[in-house]
Amino acid sequence: MTTLWDTTGSAVVKELAAQRRTGGAVLSGVALTLVVVADEGRVAEAEEAATAAAEQHPCRLLIVVRRQIEAPSPRLDAEVLIGGRLGPGEAVVMRMYGRLGLHAESVVLPLLAADAPVVTWWHGAPPERLATDALAVIADRRITDTSLADDQLAALRTRAADYSPGDTDLAWTRSTPWRATLTSTVDSVSGRRGDVVRVRGGRVEGEPGNATAELLAGWLSARCGCEVTVTEGDRRPGPSGVCSVVLQLDQDEEVRVTADRRGGALIAQPYRPEATVALPDRQLGDLIGEELRRLDPDEPFAEALEATTGVHGLADRSPVREHVWFDPAEVRGGDGEPLPTVPLDSQGSDDAAEHGEHDTQEVSR
Incomplete structure (x- = not known):
């Protein structure tokens, strides 16, 4: 294992390639890239589950920990492992500070396994709209867990309103x-x-x-x-x-x-x-492993979610999401709601970006 402090995405890519050459590891057996988004308090649990899933499905494991978004300066700390404590494959644990956490895809994209599907799993509260997280937009499969919410029925309704083919939930997997x-x-x-x-x-x-x-x-x-x-x-x-x-x-x-x-x-x-x-109660790693067995849309889940929430037509929605830039640090009104913003134009105005406005673009994998 190599730990890189206050590093860059390019340095992480180079270190991963160097360890692969040194250890003689090959990437030909990697079936997918598993991106895990977790808070610091859930990292250990997420690592254990992801390691168990990686033993069942050879994958490149990328763990994203967003920390201290309000920090004045961005910073990236990374652990690069091949055949270590996170399973037999390649793994990178990235702790992102400051506004880098809002642009995690800038570090993750170069680390994706070439020509392999991408699965993103949120071990914690996901965004209300997954399209506001680029890690959801680049994924072929998206895994959430409404059982972690205080109001699980409200969380199911949120997932139904935001549903796109390719979404699934561990509450469904437990059934x-x-x-x-x-x-x-x-x-x-x-x-x-x-x-x-x-x-x-x-x-x-x-x-x-x-x-x-x-x-x-x-x-x-x-x-x-x-x-x-x-x-x-x-x-x-x-x-x-x-x-x-x-x-x-x-x-x-x-x-x-x-x-x-x-x-x-x-x-x-x-x-x-x-x-x-x-009828055993399975561990979290077994649940993730089950979801990694299939990468096509889970139509029975869509049917169950429709019947549970009363939101219909889920399977007919487009699987292509549009990335909506949302800055949680933007100025809010007196009612706590974000102030109206103007989408960026096709040129991506730097001035608009500095003020935390929205950038909408279509991303298709």
């Missing part, structure tokens, strides 16, 4: 074991009856307002064509926010899947004995 178990259970009932089972209604018992529980109910509603609600569970839910799921089928039958405290679930279905299946 994968539940979705797989429910699908296989209903399929087994169909196999026993020899016809298609229709779900007439149901409920998700757990923590109302929990993003995972709400998205699971939204997914069931969208797929089954009936209303599935979230109700308070009769016991404390696990990390996923779900205690059990009850589905009412046609012919007055019912399926219930109930999570236990040992990382499993008890399945009760018509005319069969109760069965137990594994």
Whole structure:
């Protein structure tokens, strides 16, 4: 590992190339570039999860830590590692001070693996509009986590309003074991009856307002064509926010899947004995690893988000975002809202940039 203090982006690129030559590392096996945006307080957790994901998917790992945006002068400190504590591949941890943090893409862009997809993950609160962060605009896939928000339902509505194909959320990823178990259970009932089972209604018992529980109910509603609600569970839910799921089928039958405290679930279905299946709560690195398996738009997530928030037409939106320059340090009015600004012209006026005005440009990968 090499630590560069008060350095530049060019020096980081050169150091990475020098370490690759010295260590004999090759880039041919890199499948993607994973850009992680985290606050200083979450860096250790983000590094651990990203390392676990990188072991599953060879990638170049770039961790961006924006610190002290109000600092009077910009500064970049970087750690460059190949085959070190952040996994077997190449990794760079960049701590950006001052206004450099608002232009993190100026350091990140030269470090992207050539001809490889880019995935950006915010381990913390993402921007309300992802287009205000160039690290979102350059990404083919964007990962957020609404479960970290104080008001998770409001965070889901924000993500729906700002949705673009390629977006996903770890609250949705946490529902994968539940979705797989429910699908296989209903399929087994169909196999026993020899016809298609229709779900007439149901409920998700757990923590109302929990993003995972709400998205699971939204997914069931969208797929089954009936209303599935979230109700308070009769016991404390696990990390996923779900205690059990009850589905009412046609012919007055019912399926219930109930999570236990040992990382499993008890399945009760018509005319069969109760069965137990594994339903573990997965680590953060496993969740990121799952999302890195697919880089195409997650249409089931869009359907679940539509049903949960009532915002429709998400899958029909353009996957191309326009970068909107937004300066959080700009002067604000008495109500706390940003004062109106004028977009930069096509020449990119330096005078406008100095006053924190918006620069809108289309970026397509």
